[in-house]
Amino acid sequence: MTPQAIETQQAARLRAFFAGHGAMPVETGILQPAGTLLDLYGEDIRARAYVTSDALRGEQMLRPDFTVPVVQMHMAHGAAPARYTYAGPVFRRQEEDAARANEYQQVGFELFDGTNPAEADAEVFCLIAQALGPAPLRAATGDIGILLAAVDALETTAPRRAALRRHIWRPRRFRALMDRFSGRAPVPASRQAVIAGQLAPTGAPEIGLRSMAEVEARIAALREDAQAGPIPASQVALIDAILDVREAMPYALEQLRDISVDLPAIAPAVARMAQRMQALERRGIDVARLDFEASYGRSSMEYYDGFVFGFYAETRADLPAVASGGRYDALTAVLGQGRSIPAVGGVIRPGLLAELGAGE
Amino acid sequence: MSVKLGVPSKGRLMEKTFEWFAARGIALSRAGSEREYAGMVQGIDGVELVLLSAGEIPRELAAGRIHLGVTGTDLVREKLAGWEQQVEELAELGFGHADLVIAVPAFWADVDCLDDLDAAAAAFRAKHGFRLRVATKYHRLVRDFLRDNGVADYQLVDSQGATEGTVKNETAEAIADITSSGDTLRANHLKILSDGLVLRSQATLFRARRAEMDAGQRAAMANLSARLGL
Numbered sequence: 001m002t003p004q005a006i007e008t009q010q011a012a013r014l015r016a017f018f019a020g021h022g023a024m025p026v027e028t029g030i031l032q033p034a035g036t037l038l039d040l041y042g043e044d045i046r047a048r049a050y051v052t053s054d055a056l057r058g059e060q061m062l063r064p065d066f067t068v069p070v071v072q073m074h075m076a077h078g079a080a081p082a083r084y085t086y087a088g089p090v091f092r093r094q095e096e097d098a099a100r101a102n103e104y105q106q107v108g109f110e111l112f113d114g115t116n117p118a119e120a121d122a123e124v125f126c127l128i129a130q131a132l133g134p135a136p137l138r139a140a141t142g143d144i145g146i147l148l149a150a151v152d153a154l155e156t157t158a159p160r161r162a163a164l165r166r167h168i169w170r171p172r173r174f175r176a177l178m179d180r181f182s183g184r185a186p187v188p189a190s191r192q193a194v195i196a197g198q199l200a201p202t203g204a205p206e207i208g209l210r211s212m213a214e215v216e217a218r219i220a221a222l223r224e225d226a227q228a229g230p231i232p233a234s235q236v237a238l239i240d241a242i243l244d245v246r247e248a249m250p251y252a253l254e255q256l257r258d259i260s261v262d263l264p265a266i267a268p269a270v271a272r273m274a275q276r277m278q279a280l281e282r283r284g285i286d287v288a289r290l291d292f293e294a295s296y297g298r299s300s301m302e303y304y305d306g307f308v309f310g311f312y313a314e315t316r317a318d319l320p321a322v323a324s325g326g327r328y329d330a331l332t333a334v335l336g337q338g339r340s341i342p343a344v345g346g347v348i349r350p351g352l353l354a355e356l357g358a359g360e
Numbered sequence: 361m362s363v364k365l366g367v368p369s370k371g372r373l374m375e376k377t378f379e380w381f382a383a384r385g386i387a388l389s390r391a392g393s394e395r396e397y398a399g400m401v402q403g404i405d406g407v408e409l410v411l412l413s414a415g416e417i418p419r420e421l422a423a424g425r426i427h428l429g430v431t432g433t434d435l436v437r438e439k440l441a442g443w444e445q446q447v448e449e450l451a452e453l454g455f456g457h458a459d460l461v462i463a464v465p466a467f468w469a470d471v472d473c474l475d476d477l478d479a480a481a482a483a484f485r486a487k488h489g490f491r492l493r494v495a496t497k498y499h500r501l502v503r504d505f506l507r508d509n510g511v512a513d514y515q516l517v518d519s520q521g522a523t524e525g526t527v528k529n530e531t532a533e534a535i536a537d538i539t540s541s542g543d544t545l546r547a548n549h550l551k552i553l554s555d556g557l558v559l560r561s562q563a564t565l566f567r568a569r570r571a572e573m574d575a576g577q578r579a580a581m582a583n584l585s586a587r588l589g590l
Binding site: 174212217 | 482491
């Protein structure tokens, strides 16, 4: 059999496996309206997805993943709880590394159920792990919800918290903002001048859609921000401590519990992590050997906002994750037009799985 | 077979390139009429002149249809993925200087750097319901630059010409374009962000890494390199 035939066969087998565990098989179009994806992911998606167009429907994308159309479908007519599975090709532009596939099969399992999030997280993780079988894979896990809770609890102004929240998924910018809000980085001279009102009139006419009123509103916001004191060093240290947590899951949990003594606002998120760990254990996962990294998943996809995981080939560091997934409650709110539902899911790349099997 | 040298087929870039080679004892010229894109080479053997649009030279180099080519660094980096694997920079020619920069309306007193642009984009999206638009023809370069600098809530809109006018025409809020003196930007009431330099470009002589050469071509290439002092 050709590699493509093996990949397709594996995909069908995995989808049947998920269907056997209560998931309803669903299909989505390969062509997706570009607007929704662009609105969600911004310009970055253009660098990763193929965009095409016609005069009637405008810009469309070759499906870069199934999650968005499946969530849309569920929000439009699904009723919770619901389990879905799908299999089919996805398309990713590759501009740096010619060895990476630009078309490959993806098989997924998505669970929409708000009754017990910790159980739902564990169910998805365990099903994916089971579906992967005996392949030599290392699992990585994390929880974006803990960092989100910590940011929400910072003793600072609401606009600063919002700015940090917005850049949780861009670690470099997040760091730069923390440095500025805590006084570790100086305020740029140009901004000091704006705040002090020392700007010479530009004399330039008002052009474009962004109005003078918007410029003035931001100057007012900058002045207000200048009145706020720095985020205390002790709080910055707590954020750093969270980001540094990288341990086997039980030890990571202990570290986070220690941190939550000084930052009680993360306690509910840490408690959820503990429940999830217990749920994983009940399902037979050896959590003492499961890695947990508090900053895991931050630079991958925006909208994962809770539990995140990935499975990597131990002997093939050159390969991307063979499977990955996570919780995306906020995504359902964005796509649900006012409604939302807790949701978690994961995908497997059967092509990579077959490649590993072939290497044995 | 001779070594094929691609040179911009018109304008200042062509003239300056001819001057650069002439100063090294190699006379390049356009054969026949003004309209004919055929070239002549005197002063060295085994080198053939191919006149092309500057924008096509990166693609011809990547395909290996020409061995050497003169074009702007900006075009090579925008058009060729993994450009270092495809071409080698042999010499910067010292003309055709242009900077690819991010510029915003001069009256935006609150925006001086990328950090400001990011914050303004967030507020703009919240107010207008769509992402702040940046007009450019250098999509890859600008997208990579803004991503590396953590700017979010923007979108690129394609502009193949008169990009400086897009803000006034309300088809974009900011632009990313090539400028040499900044005069056109100022005339259109735009200012460059203090850290908005995406790329410094100039006319450069490139060698195609994948172009095949026979023994005769290799000898001609070695001779040419020696004459150019490379």
